[in-house]
Amino acid sequence: MDLIDNLWLGFTVAVSWTNLLFCLIGVLVGTLIGVLPGLGPVTTIAMLLPITYYLEPVTALIMLAGIFYGSQYGGSTTSILLNMPGEASSVVTCLDGHQMAKNGRAGAALAVSAIGSFVGGTVATLVVAGAAIYIADFVKTFTSVEYFSLMVFGLVAAVVLASGSVLNAIGMVLLGLFLGMVGTDLSTGAPRYVFGVPMLADGIDFVILATGMFGIAEVLANLERRIRSGQPSAITNIGRAGLTRSEWKQSAPAIWRGTLIGSALGVLPGSGGMLSSFASYTLEKKLAKDPSRFGKGAIEGVAGPESANNAGSQTSFIPLLTMGLPSNATMAMMAGAMMIHGIVPSSKVVTDQPELFWGLIASMWIGNVLLLIMNLPLVGIWIRILEVPYRFLYPTVLLLCCIGVYSLTNSPQSILFMLGFGLMGWMFMKFGCEPAPLVLGFVLGSRMEENLRRAMLVSGGDGWVFVQRPISLVFLVCAGLLLLLVVLPSFSRSREALKEG
Amino acid sequence: MQVSRTRAGQGLGAGLMFICLGGLGLWFGRGLAVGSAQEMGPGYAPALVCWGMVLVGTLVLARSLLRGTVAIEAASPRAVFGIVAALGVFAATIGNLGLVLSSLVTVAVACLIEPKLRWKEVALLSAGLSIAAVVLFVFVLRIPFRTWPV
């Protein structure tokens, strides 16, 4: 079989000592930057580019790819332990992961996220190997119309995942969309809500917003609780590292579903990875017998999204490897790495440079194995962090957030923005609004607007295009159904509440 | 669990917050051209979203006035001002004092938020974290931070 021959070729390339070594370096560096707030894979790959110049192209790509998916692994660690998303894609992991830690199940959350990521990564690597070209052909047909409808679906998913009031969640999504529109307007170049602040001209930085709204706000809330009650520590019980039998049973199907969703959505440009973890969380919540457990430490809420985002990070290589089109900023850096070596990323890479294509794919699987081997024993060490008295922990977290954000922009202003978002996040907690839907709205905001405007411009102002194109119609119908599913029970619940009241 | 409900609860806050933020967005976006459905101007989508926020805010507010919502937890000024001070100190000093001193002061200020303060611990922690920050960010990650004041 062709696939087996090709994979064999790939493994012969990937298991050379040099390539194994650089794969290991890549995933190690990736894990480190994933754990730290601020530094992301794009920055790291950018600075390492000149060094890869002296490596074989395939070795360079293996290392850079390792940094990318390694950072996705690492990002969940701080989400679970400190409610501080190290990477964009691990925002969803905060929701139940940190709650699990508060319930004394930090070890289980970390373990399931490592295992889920491994399964997701493995399956998605096979998808890339076996079906990349067919998937690429499908994605090629997507226009602004499809992307817009897909994002509408994503926003509805974000509303569903909120555990409190649906109305508040819709408000938070809108606020997120609004914050996402801050910056220079793409079509006209007009500054919007920039107020003459150069930092805002290119939009609000995601890392600053997320670090503030999650990391800083969480510290603030914990401190308030301590000051009021004199409670000794935010988390008193660290529990043991392994998963219980019932946790296994709950997470296994979630991991598979997450893997499927991630593999599919990861291919889409821009925010595919982010959408996939939100979608997976929503799906798990809808399928659960008792959805009220979500937001309070449901293990499926960690297993699903973690598998999804790691699967998505593997399949996000598909557009680059099959069409030469990078689907996000990290992939653009990978494309740059190829060009620096005089290789033009295009659909011809598979046929012209099979050892590069298959070697990279084989290395992704090896990298996932390395990450699993590395991360499972680390779980025991990571959870020790929770034993550190909170009076030592919170100054550490604050300092890490500050340095991480400062390292991104080199501007003290960014610290003040982080503080502002921290206070906003704290206010949201006071008012019973959850920040997660806001984050998805924020990520999709400007893209959604761009696609809407483009679709309307090309269609000549005809809004019917959104239902005339079949794929778009499917997304919209799904979004509508999902919304009904949420709104109906909440209406009946409120009627009950009225009767009781 | 019995939760007391009040008219001046979370819903009131959330409703007012959405209305205010939507209103601010509309006010500061008033100069942006809205354009037409075919050729949307830079103000089209923000206006749509802001009116949405105002609408949602009104609904949240109405619901809370009719049915009441959970009371808002009291704020702790000590925690809020402590965080503002700690981050403010970092922002103010990192540019001139360099990473070592800036980390030292930031951690010290952050420690003040804790009600049961132990001076020895504060000194040890701030010194330790300051050294750790330099080792991790400057020596391992090679970020060209200014380490000392100029």
Added chain:
Amino acid sequence: MRFASKSLMVALSCTLAAPVFAQAKWPERPIRVINPFTPGGTSDLLMRLSTERVEKALGTQLIIESRPGAGGSIGSAVVAQAPADGHTLLVTTTGPAAIAQVLFEKPPYDVVKDFTYLYMFGGAPILVAVSAKSPIKTVQDFVAAAKKAPQTFANSGTGSVGHLTGALFAGEAGVRLTHVPFKGAPEAQASIVSGEVASLWNTLGAHVGGLKGGEIRGIAVTSQDRSPQFPEIPTMRELGFPDVVVTNWFLMAGPANLPQDIVVRINDAFTAAGKDPKAAAGIAALGVQPIPGLNLKNYTDFIRKEVAVWGKVMKEHGIKRQ
């Protein structure tokens, strides 16, 4: 919104780059190079291709910082205001270094007075392309189609070279073209492959893969002569549009009044780095060709001329200032 922004970290494994020789005065610390576009773009890659060798030659590190926004003018403004001590440099292109001067109502800097120009990497033409499946095979077909109904054209960004070139062409050919802006070259290319937008007008570099892979068909380039990489694609000049000759060039710059010895050292370092065969292959893969006849003495004149050309394009084709 954006995710990442700035590479102000230098090599994680810095042991591989071992510069640092004792130097007189300059450079006394790492040199910050502002790239006013997103990381991974042509300007960023051109810099990174030369980084290693330039660092060795100058004896210090180059820290490339991305400051994207407003067509590159935000990052450029940072350098315009920086002290002229040779520790803050800029990699710039036609957009922020010529078009910005005539596009903005209030340009944030003066491209002639506020910069010292240091080294010309070269230029890339604007590629005009359609989907491989499109019935349009030539520019004549395209003009004929546009005479029947207004055609759309995709490119990466309002006020970019591709955008103004499209507008310039529409004026010359007497047709109406609707501009559909995208955030980046990959998205713009995807939009013509999916059939959503009729044509693509963008700097060649990012689309070499699409042409080689056969997803898109190049119908013209805007350079003076045919591109050596794609000799089968005719130039606009040959096709009867002598005024549609446009290159997007890539240039190193620093703040105004840089000391002459620093200027010469930077120019020498980059010139030597560009001659390295591996770097040269990389630069060619990016679709960037040397522009003959330019040197330290006439860079500023070149900029002055380009500003005049774009000013004329804006005026004659009724493009509004921002």
